[in-house]
Amino acid sequence: MKRNNLYTPFNISLAERGIYDFTPEVFDDGVIISNMFCDFLFLSREEFFEFIKNGYSTSNILLKNKLLENRFIYETKSSFIETSVDVYRKLKSFQFVGTVLHIFVLTLDCNLKCTYCQATAGSHNCANKMSVYVADISVNRAFETLSNIIDIEFQGGEPLLNFPILKYIVDKSNAMAKQRDKTVSFSLITNLSLLTDDIAEYLAINNINISVSLDGPKDLHDYNRPHSLFNRSNYDDIVRGFSTLHKYYASSRGRISAILTSTKKSLSRIDDIIDIYEYFNLDTISVKPISQFGLAGHNWDKIGYTPSEFGDYYYDFLKKLLNRNIANRSGIVEYHARMFTQKITNKTSINHMEFRSPCGAAIGQITYNWNGNVYTCDEGRMLAALGDDTFSLGNVFDNSYDAMMRSNKVQAIANASHLESLPDCSYCVYQPLCGVCPVYNYSKYGDLYRCIANDYFCQMRKVVFESYFKILFNGSSESKNKLTEWGNT
């Protein structure tokens, strides 16, 4: 180990060595480097010092090709800049399309009382439902977006408790999309407890994507997601619901997927969870930590975990999924790992609101509450449910889409989530893949900008990235190949 060399300042002249901007971080026995083009490389310590010392002039041809291919060194500056512009532009193209995701909160009522509910739902008093009047104006506002593609997502509470309004919004949006030459798609987040044949048929005909909350086997799922009024099993609802959906979705363009929420009890149940997802023929699992909003914060002792516990869980989850893929036992992919691969290998502009810089608040997504109030994002709406209206942009009656987008709040949030200019984040090797949540920062620290390296949010992100790169760089060749293949699915 050449430890003594480490303490000497590098004192390098980058331009002379054809080295471009990069971020280094110690990773296992070597160094991981990244740049603004979402290129990542793992170098041994010897390779890293050779790179720093000689840059483009290195005599190690293998290393040189690797560095050139990934834009860490260049031969001539002008042609490097010229060819890199479009890669960067492609990665950031989500910034130029306007708000794509429009979340409609059809009701706050819910027939479940989930242990981690972020929407602080659970009531069943029929008072908090979106009216036709609010729905009508909200759709008009949604169609004021600059984006030619509009994705309307129905959320709650349980949105099927207000199915007539869902139908109204779908029918009106389809008509408006035709008039204005836009493309509209729909997603429904549901617990399936209220699904009937008529509803399933309507959803299938209108190609509505279905996202079912499914936490794993019956005991785990029902522990996390108990009914609020009746002593019945939501898992049984899901079994019935999937069978009804499959009847009608055979010829629909709508996709059926599921959302996994992992609690403390999930950590030791990875195989059981994957088995259930295979049983229901699902093709994706999104393994993400619970957010601390709403009831989750109150129940943290019962359901929460530390970042290192979650990191071990995520790493084992990825390994088990990849092993099943390699053995052809399963075709299920992990959502985040696929997204990272797509960004790294294809430079695809992934419009995932939580993993982009600036974050998607208002400029990527907008939330219309049941009563017509508009929020930057669903997290902003959740905070409002707890009594803090900071992330309100106004309401659909008084404020146009344009006026809301030009508000100081939207600018402040975009600035606060711009990782490239946040002190801790800008120097982080994982920054090209990451994103921050100003609502989280504000609710935890009372400050939009207070993004502290190594706080809970940051640590949760880091353990996920570390697990992913541990497999991508140091895993078996089959695992690496499979992970790379996921980027093309």
Next chain:
Amino acid sequence: MVTSFDFDETTKPENYIFNIVTSNNDFEALHHHIMERIQFSYLRYEISQKTRTERELIIGRALYRSCVSVNEEE
């Protein structure tokens, strides 16, 4: 072995906070770890200063091309 190391440099230099957890009191490894972190921070700062012009050119041109293509579509 250093299992956790947190260096908070957001406060004044005289108030630097070190939070170190080691599993075996290996202070040589700890020293190495700290020096490496400081050196990498310094390197990152140096690189970022020296490549500022190139970054501005790339971001500026990307922005220009995106705006031009938006106008063309209109």
